[in-house]
Amino acid sequence: xxxxxxxxxxxxxxxxxxxxxxxxxxxxxxxxxxxxxxxxxxxxxxxxxxxxxxxxxxxxxxxxxxxxxxxxxxxxxxxxxxxxxxxxxxxxxxxxxxxxxxxxxxxxxxxxxxxxxxxxxxxxxxxxxxxxxxxxxxxxxxxxxxxxxxxxxxxxxxxxxxxxxxxxxxxxxxxxxxxxxxxxxxxxxxxxxxxxxxxxxxxxxxxxxxxxxxxxxxxxxxxxxxxxxxxxxxxxxxxxxxxxxxxxxxxxxxxxxxxxxxxxxxxxxxxxxxxxxxxxxxxxxxxxxxxxxxxxxxxxxxxxxxxxxxxxxxxxxxxxxxxxxxxxxxxxxxxxxxxxxxxxxxxxxxxxxxxxxxxxxxxxxxxxxxxxxxxxxxxxxxxxxxxxxxxxxxxxxxxxxxxxxxxxxxxxxxxxxxxxxxxxxxxxxxxxxxxxxxxxxxxxxxxxxxxxxxxxxxxx
Numbered sequence: 001x002x003x004x005x006x007x008x009x010x011x012x013x014x015x016x017x018x019x020x021x022x023x024x025x026x027x028x029x030x031x032x033x034x035x036x037x038x039x040x041x042x043x044x045x046x047x048x049x050x051x052x053x054x055x056x057x058x059x060x061x062x063x064x065x066x067x068x069x070x071x072x073x074x075x076x077x078x079x080x081x082x083x084x085x086x087x088x089x090x091x092x093x094x095x096x097x098x099x100x101x102x103x104x105x106x107x108x109x110x111x112x113x114x115x116x117x118x119x120x121x122x123x124x125x126x127x128x129x130x131x132x133x134x135x136x137x138x139x140x141x142x143x144x145x146x147x148x149x150x151x152x153x154x155x156x157x158x159x160x161x162x163x164x165x166x167x168x169x170x171x172x173x174x175x176x177x178x179x180x181x182x183x184x185x186x187x188x189x190x191x192x193x194x195x196x197x198x199x200x201x202x203x204x205x206x207x208x209x210x211x212x213x214x215x216x217x218x219x220x221x222x223x224x225x226x227x228x229x230x231x232x233x234x235x236x237x238x239x240x241x242x243x244x245x246x247x248x249x250x251x252x253x254x255x256x257x258x259x260x261x262x263x264x265x266x267x268x269x270x271x272x273x274x275x276x277x278x279x280x281x282x283x284x285x286x287x288x289x290x291x292x293x294x295x296x297x298x299x300x301x302x303x304x305x306x307x308x309x310x311x312x313x314x315x316x317x318x319x320x321x322x323x324x325x326x327x328x329x330x331x332x333x334x335x336x337x338x339x340x341x342x343x344x345x346x347x348x349x350x351x352x353x354x355x356x357x358x359x360x361x362x363x364x365x366x367x368x369x370x371x372x373x374x375x376x377x378x379x380x381x382x383x384x385x386x387x388x389x390x391x392x393x394x395x396x397x398x399x400x401x402x403x404x405x406x407x408x409x410x411x412x413x414x415x416x417x418x419x420x421x422x423x424x425x426x427x428x429x430x431x432x433x434x435x436x437x438x439x440x441x442x443x444x445x446x447x448x449x450x451x452x453x454x455x456x457x458x459x460x
Contacts, residue, residue, distance in 0.1 A: 041168075042171050042172050044170065044171045047169075047170060048435055049430055051429050051431075052428045053359060053428045054173070054305075054310075054429075055305040055311065055358065055359045055393075056163075056362065056429070057311075057313075057314065057346070058312070058313045058314065059298070059314050059343060059361065059362065059363045059364075060150075060151075060314065060364075061316050061322045061335075061339075062189075062315050062316055062317070062319075063321050063365060063366075064146070064366055065335075065364070065365050065368070065369070065387075066102075066328060066332060066368060066369035067369070067385065067408055068369075068408035069328055069369075070116075070336075070387060071114075071116060071117065071134065072132075073102070073106040073115045074102070074404075074406065074407055076407060077101050077102070077371055078101040080099050081099055082098050084099075085098070085099055085371065090405070090409050092409075094380055096372040097372055097375070099371055100373035103328065104117045104329075104332075104333075105117075110124070110125070111128055112399065114130075117336075119336035119337070119340070120336055121340065122344035122345075123343055123344050123347075125344060128397050128398040129351065129391050129392070129397040129398070130347075131391070131400070131401060131458045132387060132388075132389045132399075132400045132401070133388050133390070133401045133455075134400055134401065135401065135411040135416050136364070136368070136385070136386045136387060136411065136416050136418075137384055137385055137386070137411040137416070138366070138367050138418050139155055140383060141383040143366065144189055147190050148194065150364075150365075151313075152198075152447075157190060158198055159198050159445070160196065160199065160200045160438070160445075161180075161195045161198075162422065163204075163206050163313060164195070164206065165447045166426075166429060167179035167180050167310050168201075168438065169429075169431050170429065170430070172308060172310040174307050176272075177272060177304065177308070178207035178309065179311070180205070180206040180207065180309075180312075181209060182195040182207065182315070183312070183313070183315065184209075184314075184315035185211075185315075185317060199440040199441075200438055212278075275303050278299045278300060278303070281303075285349065288341075288349070289341070289349075290342050292338060292342075293317075294314070294338060294339055295341070295345075297314045298342040298345065299342075299346070301314055302346060302349050302350060305359050306355055322365055323381075324378055327377055328378055329377060331378075346361070347361065347392075357394075359393055360390065360395065360425060362389075363388060363390075364389065367381055367386055368381075368387065369381065369386075370382045371409045384410035384411065385410045385411040385412075395458055396460055401414060401455065401457060414455075414457075419451040419452035420451075420452055420454070420455055424458070424459075426447065427459075433447060434446065434448075
């Protein structure tokens with residue numbers, strides 16, 4: 001006869017009455033074993049030093065928007081339009097056509113007079129709250145490693161994402177919602193690796209939301225058969241049993257992640273649906289953002305950070321939508337038209353709600369695009385120089401930082417690598433990027449690898 005566990009014996013004996021008896025005996029113990037704010041890994045933690053920001057919203061224009069067509073105007077590119085870049089010492093890595101001027105006009109905006117492309121008229125009105133970094137550069141001009149480096153600090157798909165590092169280091173203020181939420185209709189090129197916890201405990205993985213319908217936003221979250229009180233009793237028993245199981249298997253991260261996930265799912269049943277229901281906003285606010293998935297995601301991002309969610313990533317779309325190899329004028333104009341109003345509304349809304357000072361907003365893609373044409377009027381990938389912008393969260397507004405060369409091809413002055421951007425963002429969140437580490441496979445890992453310098457000139 002094969003040996004059976006005590007749990008199996010209690011289940012089988014007396015038609016399961018033994019297990020019911022165990023449930024009663026463990027009732028009090030279950031309350032202690034069930035995760036609480038005191039021992040919950042997502043509970044708020046003390047930062048390394050006083051923070052300027054409490055939350056991050058990353059507006060990810062995946063695919064790579066063109067710097068010279070958005071926030072980095074280049075008059076010399078217009079003058080030299082049609083010439084071969086190689087004759088001017090600015091040849092690209094892959095074969096492209098001649099120099100190609102921007103098809104868009106740039107206008108000075110705000111009191112600061114920063115020039116912004118005509119395709120972003122509403123963002124232009126908010127430019128005095130924005131710091132444009134014009135000297136970004138990254139490692140490789142390919143989407144997969146570029147996406148991974150921007151979101152996870154490494155070109156390999158085995159590293160924790162920025163949101164996972166943040167929740168690992170700081171926890172989150174609202175225990176009834178995930179600390180790290182990712183909104184993307186479908187999946188980007190790399191997929192879930194972009195919001196993965198990797199070797200960090202599973203509870204720090206990003207919660208991917210592809211459908212913003214509040215009734216369908218998270219599948220299978222509501223139990224239609226039993227009420228909340230009965231669910232709580234069942235979960236307490238399950239946590240007690242899992243706790244006993246975990247005690248015999250010290251260091252089982254997958255089991256701990258499962259226990260925490262069950263707890264979060266229970267608590268999310270009411271608050272998650274409320275947080276994602278943008279119809280609860282006044283009509284005037286909804287009209288300010290506009291319509292469509294991206295507009296709703298931007299409004300939801302504000303609703304999440306005001307409820308204490310640590311980090312929200314909003315991907316513009318599945319795949320790589322900003323990857324305009326064929327037609328920059330049509331492609332960029334259409335995507336800007338679809339996103340400009342919602343992004344500006346988010347900045348204004350955060351400011352009106354008193355949240356902008358404590359919420360760091362990042363806009364940008366994984367790299368930029370060439371100053372030369374691909375085909376007739378498209379642009380190829382360019383990792384040597386591109387733009388991102390930051391707003392709120394302790395960053396100076398109404399300024400530009402760094403520059404590219406006269407054609408907008410490569411970062412030239414005050415260069416900023418992705419590691420520098422991450423180090424600066426962590427600093428604003430009160431975290432020392434060199435101290436935020438996790439030991440795995442015999443070495444200490446961090447978001448910024450072995451690099452990263454805080455860009456102090458853009459900080460208030």
